[in-house]
Amino acid sequence: MFYKRRVQFYETDAQGVVHHSNYLRYFEEARGEFLRSIGIPYSFIRKEGYEVVLLEISCSFKKPLFYDELFELCIELEELNRYTFTFKYQIKVEEDLRAEGRTKHCVIKNGKIVSIPPFILNQFSAKI
Secondary structure, eight states, X not given: OEEEEEOOGGXXXXXXXXXXXXXXXXXXXXXXHHHHHTTOOHXXXXXXXXXXXXXXXXXXXXXXXXXXXXXXXXXXXXXEOSSEEEEEEEEEETTEEEEEEEEEEEEEETTEEEOOOHHHHHHHHTTO
C-alpha cells in the first residue's frame, strides 16, 4: 500500500530538515491507513477488545526529508505468524529512497499477549 503525505513545517528543525522522530510517526500513520484499507481500522480492533502493541522498531535514514516535500510511504506486511506480524516501510520522494524501516507487533487482550484473532489473521493472510 502507498500512503502519500507532505512534510509540515512543525516537523522540521531550523534548517527545514525533518526531525528523526517524525519518521516513526509516519510509520504509525501509514500503519493506521493500511489497517483501515483492509477493513480493520484500529477503532474496530479496539472495539473487539484487542490492542495492537509495538514490540520492535527500526529506521535507517538514507537522505533527509525537507519542509514541503511530498513523499510516498510504501508499507507492506513482511512477516506473519500466530503471535506476531512485521511491517516493512520505505519512504521515497519520487523514486529517491529517503528512509526504510520495520515494526514488529503483537496483539493483546486484557493485558496479555494472545494469538492473532481470526478477523485480523484472515485479512493479513491475503496481504502476505
